[in-house]
Amino acid sequence: MNVYLPGQSLNLPQGNVRYSAGQGCYELNGKIFASICGKCQIDKDNIVSIVPLGNKVANLQVGSIVTAKVLRIRDNKVEVKIMMVEDAVINYNLQGIIRKQDVRQTNLDILKMEEQFIPGDIIKARFISYGDSQKLYLSVTEDELGVVFAKHTESKQLMIPFSWEEMICVQTGQKEKRKVAKPNISLFSAQMQ
Structure with missing residues (x-):
């Protein structure tokens, strides 16, 4: 069905x-x-x-904020599995794509997708249009959108936002590049000093 x-x-x-x-x-x-x-x-x-699927109706419409898990990274796009629309859980397979031009608005010529996202990252994104093949186009260009949860690639430990472009491992203190969703920079800077 x-x-x-x-x-x-x-x-x-x-x-x-x-x-x-x-x-x-x-x-x-x-x-x-x-x-x-x-x-x-x-x-x-x-x-x-x-x-509707599930207890709460996912009111998906252009402009909705979605929570998704990064599946794969290609040269010019990232493929994600959408897990939530606003605050409603999705319990079926709904996938999205973030194109390079939908990551940020400047310096696209030097942007490397593998420095913005890693498979397994949890992101917040805005649904901007219907794509093809049942995939939705998403954007993270706004400050509030991007990676909200990640694990360090080596230690597999939780990372938290450190700056707009970095997350920091809570155990090792090592940093990794990401397109971070609006971190509280002053809070984390004070904790790391």
């Missing part, structure tokens, strides 16, 4: 059947679209509904 995103056209069985939009759907130009995230359900009266 497919999981549908808001705005996505529903893939309904073809034939001489006339469907009507129910809860979680809307009809436009003879087609039925999802208005929430969920799975398609058709009742005996051919009313199509989208049933």
Whole structure:
């Protein structure tokens, strides 16, 4: 059974059947679209509904803040698994892409994606548009967005934000480069002196 995103056209069985939009759907130009995230359900009266997954409805829309886990890093993009939309947990496979131009607004020619993210990092990002192949385009250009949780690549210990571009291992004091989500620089600087 497919999981549908808001705005996505529903893939309904073809034939001489006339469907009507129910809860979680809307009809436009003879087609039925999802208005929430969920799975398609058709009742005996051919009313199509989208049933949300989980207890809380993930109201995914352009502009939403998502929490995601970094899966892979390519030359010009990072692939992530979206775990939350705002404060609603996603319990199905929803993936996103952060393109190089959506990491920061300046110095893109010298930006190295592997210095911004590492697989396993937990990030906050903004959903900016629907991509292709069921992947969403995300952005971390705002100060409040970026890596919020990471483990040191060698020690595997927790790291916390140290500056806008570095995180520091709480056990070893070693730093690693990241695109950090708005750290409290004065707090961490005082603790490290």
